[in-house]
Amino acid sequence: MFSKNTKYNFNLKTTFLVLFSICTQFVEAQNAWKPASFEIVKSNYKTFKTSQYAHVFSGSKHNIVGLVPELQGLTGIELPLDKYKNGTNSPLQLKFKEPVQVLVGIFQEKNSEYLQADKLQNAKLVLENGITITGLAPVNIYAIAYAKGTHTILPNAKGLFAILGVIKSSQQLVSRNAELLDGKLWNPTYIIEGFSDEKPLFEIIGGENKPVIDEGMSGTEGIQGGFEGGRVVKVGDTYHMFPTERAGEKGVEYYYDRVKTKIGHWTSKDAIHWKRESTIYQASGTYAVTEDDNPMNDRRGAIWSYMPVFSEKANKWYGYYLAYTVHKEIQPNHSFGRIWRCESTVEGINGIGGPYKDMGIIMEPGLDSQPWEGRQGVASFFPYKVGDKYFGFYSGAYPFESWADYPKKSGKGWFVALAESNSLEGPWTRMNKGLEPIKTIHPQFVENPIVSQLPNGLYIAVFDGGPEGWGHHLPNMIGYTLSKDGINWGEARYLPIETKVDKTWDIMRTPLCLIPEGNDVYTIIYNTIDLKKRFHPTGMVKVKLNKEVMESRLKELK
Structure with missing residues (x-):
């Protein structure tokens, strides 16, 4: 909990860290x-x-x-x-x-x-x-x-x-x-782009050496804890970002930042300078009164992971987002996720800013849920088209070994699986009845995948590769996985972007996009955590696609 001396404590801690860094650099120079x-x-x-x-x-x-x-x-x-x-x-x-x-x-x-x-x-x-x-x-x-x-x-x-x-x-x-x-502790091992026997699919070519959105910048007023997740899309020459804003409240402990959340709409012409346009949704910030998935609880206590997708058939933007029940004491505090679909009330590609109206829940815990989805599931959703069908990554976390462990005895693991539908509107059905999550990407951690296609038709999903922190020893990098058919996904590779941009984070979190800019260059907007401060900032990096490697990967995939 933050006290009235929080600011002083942060300044003192920052001063100590600077002095420690200077001393460390001196010692390193002496010890080289x-x-x-x-x-x-x-x-x-x-x-x-x-x-x-x-x-x-x-x-x-x-x-x-x-x-x-x-x-x-x-x-x-x-x-x-x-x-x-x-x-x-x-x-x-x-x-x-x-x-x-x-x-x-x-x-x-x-x-x-x-x-x-x-x-x-x-x-x-x-x-x-x-x-x-x-x-x-x-x-x-x-x-x-x-x-x-x-x-x-x-x-x-x-x-x-x-x-x-x-x-x-x-x-x-x-x-x-x-x-x-x-x-x-780092098990299984994993492939880091540019640091293995194989040629990298993406060359990291640079980006911003400081956050593009950080505490104190215009538009961040009232956002105590910064950003996590969501999606960025580009319409014409304008980037549109829909992040989860960890709003919280002034004077309330920092944990509440992740309970009282907002979905914001931000725009930019260069992916560097951002302007906040509006609030799309705001969570209630209300804690649960029971420990199970009970309608007595506010099931929109926290709102996360807004994914805008344009429906050509309806000629309007759809939004898919996650609403949680939030328990104050049982881990994970965000529980029993439900995926809502909404529609922009303004038709056309330029209606992306909304306003939006809710169309109902498309996925939720129910009779077709499986124990691996855990206490947190359904924990995210992203739909994409393959031929005449639609597939959607949905996720679960804090799995139960069996339903006998419901509602409190959960384990560790962050998993994804696929749902299918004949339309973006649904109904959505868990494939294979949701019996098993996809573990070919990574057996323990895949979070918030966002799918697009490369020029040769390969499907690519960028995702949060998992933290080095909080007791976890995961890649702590942006991950990606490839698929030839949009259903079977290959082993993850991870992007060490700090080799080309200054590392301003301790924990890498969620990539929000992989946007093609021409000449094989792509923009990635991402969220991070700097443990020295409460506010979680947003960064930007550019990567370049190697088309020769892209073609060889296509041949390798089944």
Whole structure:
């Protein structure tokens, strides 16, 4: 709960974080290890820069998600994962122009597939738990000295290890325990665009290095907690955004920001400078009085995830949005979601600003619900057309193992499945009776997918890939998935946009669009969380489509 000293506390915390950052940068500069050059002899092994997201092994998805500053910027070597695990690898020969120390990562895994530390000779332990690699055990880092000349590295070693850098022999190394996290917390592993064996579908080409909507900007008055979810569409030369505004109330604890919500309508000519036009819907902000899905409760306590879709048949804009019952104490507080459909009262493509009128509920908990939809489901909805039919992603979260767990005993997981209909108006039916969610994209977390098509007809859905925070170890990046038929969806890839724009967030949340701008360039508007402040800002990034990769992905998909 925020007290009357909240502003002072925030300022003090911000000052501390700035000073901490300055001190950290100084320490990092002092601790940086000096790299030594080397040459790979008689092999086609590739090198990598030891840094965030670096791809450590060829033939794998394993990437670095945490490392000590001493390792930052060194040059590692991609070893073929399977060959080293089963002992069929060719010898690794390196040529040095001076005496060096090779930094070898040893996994703390008592398994014959991994090189064991007791098999090392003349090695010095310099970093315990010094790097985190997705899906793999904690790593201890050893330094092994080599003289000038050509050497076979660990010629008698059996099992997987990592080459994380080569540094000068004169470098003074002080052993310490960095206490970085176990990489197995990031399980399953996942593909990061530009950091794997495959060519990326999208190149991140830049964007805004600061939020395009942030606290204090025009239009944010009365919005305590910023933004989360919704959709952006482009009509002519104007962008229209319909975000969930975490309005809350002044003087009321920040949790209430996500209860008393609004659906706003914002416009922009450049996706950077935004103007608030109107309020489309506003939630009641009323808490439930019972713990089950009971009509005694206000089932529009919180409103989220507004998705505008143009109906060519009706020649008007439809809106699909989510209304929740909100319990003050039972997790998840947002429960028993219902999807409403509304229509603009103004016909034509320019009627996107409404006003809108409700047409009724199209999906809700009922006899065809399944336990995986959980306490939160139905938690989002996005319709799209495939041929003469319509499909819609709907979601569930906080699943029940069985209906015996209803209404309070829920687990963890954020899932999506498909519904189908012959029209945008419905009725909508859960496909396969909703028996199983789609897990080919990611087995644990897919949230708020928005579907469009690429130039070759491939369907693409951008979605929230899940946080690194709140006890979760998920990609913390915008995700996308591809489909050839709009029904079967492939494995997710994730976009590390902070490689080209300043990272102003701790937690990446929901992408609101993938808008084509011509010349294969696309605009993505996205929401984030900066843990230093209450207001959740909105950012913008541009990506460029690689058409050659697009065609190869089409051939790969069934």
